[in-house]
Amino acid sequence: MKPSRYRQHAVSCLLLATTLAATVCTATGQTPSPTTSAQDETASIRQHHLKRLHERLSVEPAVLESHCRYESEIATAPPLNRVALTFDDGPTTSGTAYILEVLKKYNIHATFFMVGEKASQYPELVAQVRAAGHDVVANHSWSHPNFHDIDVARQTGEVLRADSLTTPDLPKLFRYPYGNSTCETNQLVHQHGYQIVGWHVDSCDWAFDKTGAIDTREAISCGVPRQYQNDYVGHVLAAVRSRRGGIILMHEIHPNTLKKLDTIVASLLAGGFEFGMVTDKDFQPSLR
Numbered sequence: 001m002k003p004s005r006y007r008q009h010a011v012s013c014l015l016l017a018t019t020l021a022a023t024v025c026t027a028t029g030q031t032p033s034p035t036t037s038a039q040d041e042t043a044s045i046r047q048h049h050l051k052r053l054h055e056r057l058s059v060e061p062a063v064l065e066s067h068c069r070y071e072s073e074i075a076t077a078p079p080l081n082r083v084a085l086t087f088d089d090g091p092t093t094s095g096t097a098y099i100l101e102v103l104k105k106y107n108i109h110a111t112f113f114m115v116g117e118k119a120s121q122y123p124e125l126v127a128q129v130r131a132a133g134h135d136v137v138a139n140h141s142w143s144h145p146n147f148h149d150i151d152v153a154r155q156t157g158e159v160l161r162a163d164s165l166t167t168p169d170l171p172k173l174f175r176y177p178y179g180n181s182t183c184e185t186n187q188l189v190h191q192h193g194y195q196i197v198g199w200h201v202d203s204c205d206w207a208f209d210k211t212g213a214i215d216t217r218e219a220i221s222c223g224v225p226r227q228y229q230n231d232y233v234g235h236v237l238a239a240v241r242s243r244r245g246g247i248i249l250m251h252e253i254h255p256n257t258l259k260k261l262d263t264i265v266a267s268l269l270a271g272g273f274e275f276g277m278v279t280d281k282d283f284q285p286s287l288r
């Protein structure tokens, strides 16, 4: 589809979605389908992220802004040379404990944006994160839907059903699945005392495949320069250097993050970056 036609298509999808909230429109015209296996989950997540990136590039910024869309990509500068790790979509039997081990090795902490449904299956993993010290368990919705595809009542249910993930006496943090914000849920989470956390740096771990490569089309969408198309670590380090720090988006369910986390942390420390938490005072201006 030519860009001009795609722009029209995307705008009409967006406008339609305001009156018919369950409308699903993707950049390719295909609807991401519900999945069961981990492999299908990864494929579905990739589709939703690509949809986000295509719509971001194709719809007029003023239209997006009026619908509170894509506010998760933080435009303002982070605290200089400070980074904060965030891990989404857990807890997982394959990832949570290992990530905690790496964090402990370097004496750093992170925020885990958990999916309520998974947390209810693995309460022991949630407890491990809480017991690790300063690591924060945060709300990433109950079942990880695309909030642009569901009506306001379901958005509300997704947030409130996962509210018990938050820890008493710690800040309440919410992150939209796929970063897909809406005006109605912005208002809801603020009413319930949450701050919304986006990211300065998308690791694009959802787009790099298990061989550590990313295909050219997805690399362009995700802003991965050609020289890093076979180099997940190189991409993350370059992106952090380019933003001079920031909140980093990673996912527990993607193998590159698990395989390369130790290397990334060690490299960032060697590069002079200091690890903090999104809850630190100097990251406050980055939250909404």
Ligand SMILES: [Zn+2]
Pocket (backbone or CB within 6 Å): 088, 089, 140, 144, 176, 177, 178
């Ligand atoms: Zn997610």
